[in-house]
Amino acid sequence: MPASSDFQxxxxxxxxxxxxxxxxxxxxxxxxxxxxxxxAAGVMGGLALMASNAALFMPLxxxxxxxxxxxxxxxxxxxxxxxxxxxxxxxxxxxxxxxFTLSGIVAYALSTAGIGxxxxxxxxTGITFVLASVMGRRMSDSVGQAxxxxxxxxxxxxxxxxxVQLVGSFFAPGMFSGGGFELLIAGFxxxxxxxxxxxxxxxxxxxxxxxxxxxxxxxxxxxxxxxFVFLLRLIIALQGGGRRD
Numbered sequence: 001m002p003a004s005s006d007f008q009x010x011x012x013x014x015x016x017x018x019x020x021x022x023x024x025x026x027x028x029x030x031x032x033x034x035x036x037x038x039x040a041a042g043v044m045g046g047l048a049l050m051a052s053n054a055a056l057f058m059p060l061x062x063x064x065x066x067x068x069x070x071x072x073x074x075x076x077x078x079x080x081x082x083x084x085x086x087x088x089x090x091x092x093x094x095x096x097x098x099x100f101t102l103s104g105i106v107a108y109a110l111s112t113a114g115i116g117x118x119x120x121x122x123x124x125t126g127i128t129f130v131l132a133s134v135m136g137r138r139m140s141d142s143v144g145q146a147x148x149x150x151x152x153x154x155x156x157x158x159x160x161x162x163x164v165q166l167v168g169s170f171f172a173p174g175m176f177s178g179g180g181f182e183l184l185i186a187g188f189x190x191x192x193x194x195x196x197x198x199x200x201x202x203x204x205x206x207x208x209x210x211x212x213x214x215x216x217x218x219x220x221x222x223x224x225x226x227x228f229v230f231l232l233r234l235i236i237a238l239q240g241g242g243r244r245d
Contacts, residue, residue: 024216035221038096042102046061050107057104075090076215091217106118113235113236139198148202151195196223196226
């Protein structure tokens with residue numbers, strides 16, 4: 001029995017040998033959930049502003065979008081240093097403002113596909129989180145590294161496709177702004193961020209120390225926000241909301 005116990009202990013140590021933050025996932029998860037709740041509050045605030053003062057929404061949207069871009073890099077830098085006391089209020093503001101910037105696509109989804117589309121996207125995101133939290137932690141190194149590489153290459157392809165869509169929409173909006181091209185991007189983005197959701201649970205403890213849990217939470221939060229957005233885009237495209245008639 002002692003020999004068996006020693007052998008099992010050796011296996012556990014070998015499996016965790018590459019981990020730099022064995023507890024970082026568990027420490028980060030409450031903040032990922034809190035960030036999603038704050039984002040929902042930001043969305044509600046944006047929707048309320050559109051209903052009460054639509055003319056004011058777009059100027060504030062652009063200010064929020066630019067400010068959020070800057071805030072992301074500041075918060076990421078502070079969180080990576082393990083300065084949680086400073087990073088937490090920055091990430092709180094980032095989550096709220098992110099929600100405000102997402103209120104436009106949520107409003108569009110409500111008008112074209114109904115509240116069921118938003119609910120479906122939110123539910124699918126939650127189910128993905130549950131599955132990823134179970135299976136992502138159990139991935140072998142070979143599977144985890146292969147999936148991480150595939151997701152990384154996919155992100156590059158997605159960015160290129162979105163740039164093509166943005167530029168092409170100015171010259172041929174009927175081709176690039178909706179229909180098949182939008183469906184292709186939305187579908188690819190959805191599959192990509194589902195994969196990223198699983199990768200996060202594998203890479204986070206191998207990338208962040210335990211005291212960098214807010215930096216890990218920020219990365220995971222962005223994965224699920226993007227997954228929700230692309231699911232919403234996919235539902236809108238499938239229901240024909242992306243077409244410009």
